[in-house]
Amino acid sequence: xxxxxxxxxxxxxxxxxxxxxxxxxxxxxxxxxxxxxxxxxxxxxxxxxxxxxxxxxxxxxxxxxxxxxxxxxxxxxxxxxxxxxxxxxxxxxxxxxxxxxxxxxxxxxxxxxxxxxxxxxxxxxxxxxxxxxxxxxxxxxxxxxxxxxxxxxxxxxxxxxxxxxxxxxxxxxxxxxxxxxxxxxxxxxxxxxxxxxxxxxxxxxxxxxxxxxxxxxxxxxxxxxxxxxxxxxxxxxxxxxxxxxxxxxxxxxxxxxxxxxxxxxxxxxxxxxxxxxxxxxxxxxxxxxxxxxxxxxxxxxxxxxxxxxxxxxxxxxxxxxxx
Numbered sequence: 361x362x363x364x365x366x367x368x369x370x371x372x373x374x375x376x377x378x379x380x381x382x383x384x385x386x387x388x389x390x391x392x393x394x395x396x397x398x399x400x401x402x403x404x405x406x407x408x409x410x411x412x413x414x415x416x417x418x419x420x421x422x423x424x425x426x427x428x429x430x431x432x433x434x435x436x437x438x439x440x441x442x443x444x445x446x447x448x449x450x451x452x453x454x455x456x457x458x459x460x461x462x463x464x465x466x467x468x469x470x471x472x473x474x475x476x477x478x479x480x481x482x483x484x485x486x487x488x489x490x491x492x493x494x495x496x497x498x499x500x501x502x503x504x505x506x507x508x509x510x511x512x513x514x515x516x517x518x519x520x521x522x523x524x525x526x527x528x529x530x531x532x533x534x535x536x537x538x539x540x541x542x543x544x545x546x547x548x549x550x551x552x553x554x555x556x557x558x559x560x561x562x563x564x565x566x567x568x569x570x571x572x573x574x575x576x577x578x579x580x581x582x583x584x585x586x587x588x589x590x591x592x593x594x595x596x597x598x599x600x601x602x603x604x605x606x607x608x609x610x611x612x613x614x615x616x617x618x619x620x621x622x623x624x625x626x627x628x629x630x631x632x633x634x635x636x637x638x639x640x641x642x643x644x645x646x647x648x649x650x651x652x653x654x655x656x657x658x659x660x661x662x663x664x665x666x667x668x669x670x671x672x673x674x675x676x677x678x679x680x681x682x683x
Contacts, residue, residue, distance in 0.1 A: 362391070362392060362393070363392050363393055363446075363461055363462060363465045364444050364445060364446055364465065365392070365393035365394065365444050365446050365447070365448055365461060365465055366393065366394050366396065366438075366442045366443060366444040366446070366447045366448070366517070367389055367393040367394065367395045367396070367447075367448045367450065367456075367461075368396050368398065368434070368435055368438045368442070368447060368448065368449050368450070369386070369395070369396070369397045369398070369450055369451075369452060370398050370400065370422065370430065370431045370433075370434025370435060370449075370451075370452075371397050371398065371399045371400065371401065371409065371434070371452050372399070372400035372401050372422070372430055372434075373401050373405060373409070373452075374401070374402075374405065375405075376405075376408055376412075378557075379408070379409065379412050380412065381483050382412075382452060383412040383413050383414070385455055386413055386414065386417050387413070387414040387417075389456060389461070390414055390416040390417055391458075392458050392461055392462075393444075393448065393461060394418075394443065394444060395416070395417045395418065396417075396418045396419075396420065396438050396441060396442075397409065397413065397417060397418070397419045397420075398420055398421075398422045398434035398435070398437050398438045399419055399420070399421060399422060399434075400421075400422035400424060400430050400433065400434060403421075406419065406421060418441070420437065420438065420441065421437075422434045422437045423436070423437045426526065427525075427526020427527060428526060428527045428528075428660065428663050428665060429526045429527065429528060429529065429531050429660070429665070430661070431451070431526075431531050432524070432525075432526025432531045432534075433526060435449060435520075435526075436523055436526060439520065439521065439523065442517055442520075444517065445516060445517050445518070446464075446465055446468045446514065446515075446516060446517065447514070447515050447516070447517050447520055448461060448464065448512065448513075448514050449512060449513050449514075449515065449535075450511065450512040451511035451512065451556075453511065453556050453557040453558075453559070454478065454510075454511050454512045454554060454555070454556050455481075455554070455555040455556065455557065456512070456554055456555075457555075460476065460552065460553075460554045463549075463552055464476065464514035464549075464552070465514070467514065467547055467549065467552075468514055468515075468516055470545075470547075471544075471545040471546065471547040472515065472516045472518075472519050472539055472544030472545050472546070473513060473514065473515045473516070473519065473535070473536060473539040473540075473544055473545075473546050473547070474513065474514035474515070474546075474547045474549055474552075475507060475509070475510060475513060475536065475546065475547065475548050475549060476510055476512060476513075476514075476549045476552040476553070476554045477499070477503070477507075477508055477510060477549070477550050477551070477552060477553050477554065477623075478499070478508070478510040478511055478512065478553075478554055478555070478556040479496070479499070479553050479554075479555060479556065479626040479627055480492040480495070480496060480555075480556055480557070480558045481555045481556070481557070481626075482557070482558060483557060488558060488628060489558055489561070491558070491559070491561055491564040492558035492559075492564075493628060493630060493631050493634050494564075494634045494637055494638060494641075495558075495559075495564065495638070496627060496628065496631040496634065497614050497631060497632065497634040497635040497637070497638040498571075498638050498642075499617070499627075500613075500614040500615070500617035500618050500623070500627060500631060500632055500635065501610070501613055501614050501617055501635060501638070501639075502617065503550060503617030503618070503620050503621075503623060504613045504614065504616045504617035504620065505613075505617075506548075507548040507550050508550075509530075509532050509533060509574075510532070510554065510556075511532075511556055512554055513532060513535065513536070515535070515539060516544070519538075519539045519542055519544045520535075520539075522542070524538040525538075525670060527665065527667070528665055528667040528668060528669055528670070529570065529573055529574060529658060529660065529665045529667070529668050529669070530573075530574040530577050530668045530669040531669075533574070533577055533578075533668075533669040534577075534669040534670060537669065537670065537671070537672045537675050538675055540672060540675075541672060541675035541676040541678070541679045542679055550620065550621045550623075551621040551622050553622075553625075553626045568641065568645050569645050569648050569649050569652060569658065570658055570660075571645070572585070572642055572645035572646045572648065572649040573649040573652065573653070573658040573668055574668050574669075575646060575649070575668070576649070576653065576667075576668040577667075577668035577669035577670075577671075582646070585642050585643060585646040586646055586647070586650070588639060588640070588642065588643030588646070589643040589644060589646075589647060591606075592640065592643060607636040607639075608636075610635040610636050610639045611632050611633055611635050611636065612632075613635065614631070614632035614634075614635035615632040617632075618631060618632055652664075653666065
């Protein structure tokens with residue numbers, strides 16, 4: 361049964377690795393939603409992609425002039441073509457099912473933006489690579505203290521139609537805050553699990569400082585992360601046993617997130633044991649991100665992005681003044 365949904369997938373690939381699997385996935389999704397791939401790849405690559413996808417999948421060229429952030433540029437490019445009142449935005453590694461689409465569609469009857477929970481799963485069902493378990497620890501800690509930020513959102517078109525700032529890094533948080541600033545209601549659906557393919561090892565390492573830079577949009581989190589490295593160094597020199605206790609504590613926190621709202625059904629049992637590694641990594645990378653900020657912003661392709669995301673107060677003020 362078709363759902364009243366537009367599915368928008370911003371895409372920018374340099375090679376065809378994974379194309380067949382993505383094409384099979386979209387061939388399934390197009391049965392339930394109107395699918396638009398906004399392709400920022402080269403003309404030759406875009407032609408390959410279009411040839412691989414089912415003919416029901418609409419492929420349009422992204423307009424990079426609309427935003428520095430390529431994902432936002434893709435979404436803004438697609439806006440004039442959208443027809444349904446509800447929109448699913450998803451990264452190319454996200455793997456929805458009809459059930460997850462239907463649940464988000466139903467939730468959008470009562471709220472204006474839905475934030476589900478991603479979890480990693482391989483295409484062939486094999487065990488997760490080590491770096492996926494490492495990154496899963498981040499999601500578990502986020503869940504322990506609130507909600508995680510996924511690579512997919514559901515949003516009502518009326519709140520998306522005005523566009524949003526794309527000259528920044530943390531585009532999902534920017535969209536969430538933009539909807540809220542316009543009076544929209546957000547649902548953090550922490551029990552609505554949507555699969556995601558693990559990144560390559562190279563992509564994982566490229567994301568470390570960029571992910572840390574997102575914390576500049578969350579002052580309390582930024583402060584906590586900046587304290588990690590100095591605290592570790594002091595405890596290592598003066599109270600190494602306390603440091604051990606602290607690292608064990610991060611495992612307990614992550615395990616709390618894993619068990620919260622059904623997370624134990626999708627997150628590996630060993631994922632929480634990666635929490636100390638992730639905390640130490642973030643404690644280092646946040647200082648590298650601070651250095652990038654001092655240089656004018658984090659590197660993003662051929663540009664630097666200074667802003668991670670605008671504050672809710674800033675966006676509310678802009679909405680009120682019409683700026």
